[in-house]
Amino acid sequence: MPAPSDRLAESEQTLSLDDNRTASMVFGHYDQNLARIERRLNVSLNANGNHVVIKGAPDAIGRAQRVLQILFDRARAGQPATLGDVDGAIEECALQGSLFPGEAPASRSNFEQVSTRKKGVRARTASQDFYLRELKRRELVFAAGPAGTGKTWLAVGHAVSLLEQGVVERLILSRPAVEAGERLGFLPGDLREKVDPYLRPIYDALQDFMDPRMVERGMQTGMIEVAPLAFMRGRTLSNACVLLDEAQNATTMQMKMFLTRLGEGSRMIVTGDPSQTDLPTGQKSGLSEAIHLLSGLEGVGHVTFTEADVVRHDLVRRIVAAYESSERKPPNRGGKDAPA
Structure with missing residues (x-):
């Protein structure tokens, strides 16, 4: 009342x-x-x-x-x-x-927006607005933060817009193929069928911004390439927009290898959530280290998202906030609530 x-x-x-x-x-x-x-x-x-x-x-x-x-x-x-x-x-x-x-x-x-022939999308938070601005003016951008903040989705939209404008000639979209109890070699099918489960979120984002027929045609001609991180070794990626998603699952050596693939006329975007690494216990994530080492270098941008930037279901924002609050609490070192 x-x-x-x-x-x-x-x-x-x-x-x-x-x-x-x-x-x-x-x-x-x-x-x-x-x-x-x-x-x-x-x-x-x-x-x-x-x-x-x-x-x-x-x-x-x-x-x-x-x-x-x-x-x-x-x-x-x-x-x-x-x-x-x-x-x-x-x-x-x-x-x-x-x-x-x-x-x-x-x-x-x-707020900034990204526009492709299929759709236009406007930033929904101040962090997303800053992210889109950094993507437009930097050659290498790191985006770190929780799930649901639009890191990958906006990066794919920006990459498609660069391709359609002729700024780049091809898109190269990658993820570390971190195994969870199964190895790629034991999965049935050819290479694409083996890696599809790991790269499905990127396919989904591509089809949000491009006609599915254009996506398929681009993949057949090599204009769009979706590949595991391990397949980047030894390459020089020129006149391309290169996206590494789920980068928290890249090791230090993999991250160094990926970042040094950047060629003339190319842009690179690295996204990930440092709190959700699937690397073996004790192995350091290359994402956090790269952000620490490269922040402040000319041409490098860094955007940090928080739970306030989650743009999925309201419940996702509350879930992320609950987990982050739990991680900030000091460990229980005994007391009446400690297990017997």
Whole structure:
């Protein structure tokens, strides 16, 4: 029950969107997008046709209006308005408000986006925005952080956009084929069938940004290559965008080998989650070491994601936060809660 002073501080504004069909897309199925904005911004939203009545604190009403207007403008341009896009618009407004206090919304810059012939995707968090900016201006970019933050997906989208623009001539996408109880040699099929289970997330991201027929044709012609990390040895990769995913599973020697493959006219992206290494106990991850050694070098970028940047299901963010909180706690060295 709000205090009397809280009720007095509340105000009400009506936002009118000039197209009913686009407004319906912004509101979401059964007004689910409005419900997300209500929870995130602590306002009350009631839709009627193309009008939205917003109740709450004046500053919260202002943020809600900006979020709805951003979503409406994007929906009118043919972009989606999913729950993730709602979260992205909220984060964008929060960042804009901290960077440009007192400026009109129209004068503020938007988050970066990556566009391919199939789709365009805009950053949803400040870290994703910084990531896309680093990808555009650096030759080598490290991206480290938990699952669900868009590290690999955005990297593949950026790589496809470089290919379509003619900046590079081919894509080379790689992962360490770390075995979990089975060895590749004992799996049935040819080489591609053996490594497909390890590289499936990259295939999925490729097909999000490219027509599946173009992906298949690119792989047949060599314009797109998906291969285990071990197959990079001895090569010089020129005029290519090279992505190493799940790099926390690369050893120090493998990482050095991979990074020294960079040839003229190429870009390199290295992504991974240092907290989820599958290397044998006692073996050092090459990702963390490379970030430590190379950060600060000219042409090298480094982006760190946290649980706040998780853009999957809300529950994934809470799961990541719970694990990170547990890892920060000191070990229990005895006491009444210790096992007997």
